[in-house]
Amino acid sequence: MTIATKPETTRPIPMAAMATTAPSNREHRRRMIGLGVLVSAQFVVMLDTSIVNVALPSIQADLALSSAGLSWIINAYVLTFGGLLLLFGRVADLLGRRRMFIAGSALFTVGTLLAATAVNEWMLVGGRIIQGAGAAALSPAAMSLLMLNFPGDRRARAMSLWGAASAVGGATGVLAGGVLTGTFGWSSVFLVTVPASLAAVVLARRVLDDTPHGARRRFDAPGAVTITAAVLALVDGALGAADRGLGSPSVLIALVASAALLGAFIAIERHTIDPLVPLELFRSRVLSTGVGLAALGGAARASTFVLIALYLQKALNMSPEHAGLAMVPTSITGFIVNLVLLPKALRAIGPRRSLVVGLLILAAGHLWLAYAPTAHGYPVAVLPGLLLVASGVALSFTPTTMVIVSVAPETHTGLASGLASSATQVGAALGTAAFTAIALTAGNGFTAAFTGAAAVALATAVLGCSIVRR
Template identity: 45%
Template sequence: MSVPRPPRGGPVLAALATAQFLVVLSTSIVNVALPSVAAGLDLPPAALSWVVNAYVLAFGALLLVGGRLADVLGRRRTFAAGMTLFAVASLAAGLAPNAALLVAARAAQGAGAALLAPAALGLVLLVFPPGPGRGRALGVWGAVSGAGGAAGVLLGGLLTDLWGWPAVFHVTVPLAAASLAATLALVPADPPAGGSVDWTGAVSATGGLVGLVYAVTAGNAAAGLAGVLLLGAFALRQRRLGRSARDPLVPSRLLRRGPVTANLAMALLGAVWIGLFYYLPLYQQNVLGHGPLEAGLTQLPLAGAITLASAVAPRLPVRASLVAALAALAAGLAWLARAPADGTFPADLLGPSLLAGAGIGIAFVHLTGLSARGVAPADSGLAGGLVNTARQLGGAVGLAALTAVAAGHAGPAGYRAAFLTAAAIAALTSLFTLTTTRSTS
């Protein structure tokens, strides 16, 4: 059952896109503030990394559950619960007096994001039916996603300089409240699809995903083995539930070739995307000597390229522009790898930033659309959860892999190795989409 399109689609999309902006913003805004967090709370490097990892793991591992709850309980209701948790956790993170409470608040923030993100995308897919309107809406979705990553770096430096590290968490609270209020006022309540949540499957899937990501980030083989076993048990349970006509967490009808390949490609894109936003500002500060605010300001061309490309993407043929966009992303990353240690932003970083940003914007919009192609309205929340899971966990695993590559090289060579590895991933993703995407799309 679908929700009638509200008469004011623009304000509805703005409210929901703000939620997506906040989800992406919270992944990147803390990066520039980490040295101040370490000094303020006296954190060693190992503990400091969990200020980032707690959010990423909770968000990525719980997205499937969030997507299923959005379908079972209703998207607007799940969105409201998730946004409330996200806002309260953001406030708590900025008030945290020690590392344990800060990490716990970040995990709660990630859990709230896992509820609200698939529900928000599910509402977009319900409000904007297939056609030009949905294409334009997904273009906006891609634009704010890209802008959120770049704005996080910019705001992180600015707010830390002006008011200290707690401000990077507190800034999201009024925006979250505004998005929640607007969504409740503008979006009609959608009737729940009914059914139940496979909590046993949810626990095994969440535990398996956490185990795999922790294994990559911490180099823990036992966690990796446990993750594989739990995911294997999850797959067997979903298959058994599907045969018995009960409610699996991931119904087999969503495992058709098109959405599966789109989500795999989205995971690879996430690895490159998050890696770029992590390593580019670090390269600028640690190699080129830029300050936090300067590093943030010079992310604006990258954000602008993502925004413009996302707006143009719905007007382009899907298969051809998707393959070309991923190839452009690979070329931009390879270009970045050639930047000298004494380079400048205009001469060595501006061009590749624009090229990579255009590739990200177009690829994100098309892969999001492909992941939802042919999905019934009743499954829109879960479809949103799947595509967000793919991007977030792909980013977590990809960033860990790029970090391992960079650690094997000294000085600027580590950054070049990370950019080259990311370029190779983007090139392989381009080839993958060329061979798996239908030529009629």
């Protein structure tokens, strides 16, 4: 007997479900575009810190620059970027992070175009100053927006992409700068970042959400001027120490002035109704320790790549081109670790343990570079150390910022991001100056410099252990 069955029909999807699914897909697409905008902006900021270096000889020949003028092309960007991070991070909290991100991206584009079309030294230095100011405005705002737009489980993936952009951006600049300068001229190293910056200006308002900023308050102008001057003096002293030595009168004056200005800033903040940096934030042991981790970690990480570049050329007698190619494994390793291992580490052990593990791996890489015999050449003396260093940087850089920003009140995420970035920049400047001087002046200098960097990384890991349980 055959049992008749009704022909199978397709059940219609309820209109309510369709209405829910479509906006959900659109919302996911919008968030992914927003993530791309933020990550691209960070990539551009980090790219610009290194891409100009390779073009310096061409710029000097074309514009007939003096040695002092040549150094200002680099230092103008570093000084402005490091000096204004804290100020602009707080302004983002008060005026709106998305608004500050858009303004910073626009300012960065203006500076880039001015630098690309420069016909003399002052146009180029002016463009670099504007670029640095734009980067200081957009970077803490971007980090704050990332934390706010990607809460919960999505934050680990977003932060890993952010870290990958930071790691790859700096390394890519070295390679891209040489190719672009040789093919299209030095102006191209500036123009290559313009499309991403313009896209950020156009898309940010459409794809990024921002929490309502607080009620307008009086702006702490004395505090802003004092802390900005203190950071500028400190970074200037660190940069001067690398060029002229720590005992130079101008370096000592800059460092003493920075300490005095910092003391004045603390006094101002204690008696201001609406302080730029509420000192009660530092009652959080995790946040205050995190700022120390950022500074020490910046010294241990940033000095690494400068030391390795010098080591390859002076100890292994590589040409600049071959030294650049020898650094490629750091970019590849950093990218893979950030995208594959870091998200798993953040979910499994959290950012605090991740940064401690990363710092221990970084120290191991430094020690390998310090004591591996150069007679065995690049594959044995350098490559394993490079891989360890790149992995350690990837596992410790982003989690340090996450620790600082995640414990700050939501109304102060921009300020917290500025604190993290500013501490990292200052630490990087001081570490690079100190360890470069050791490498070039001490007997058996590279061994001493890499050992010193390893000691700083280990000390930072010990400091990180103090907040793991908390």
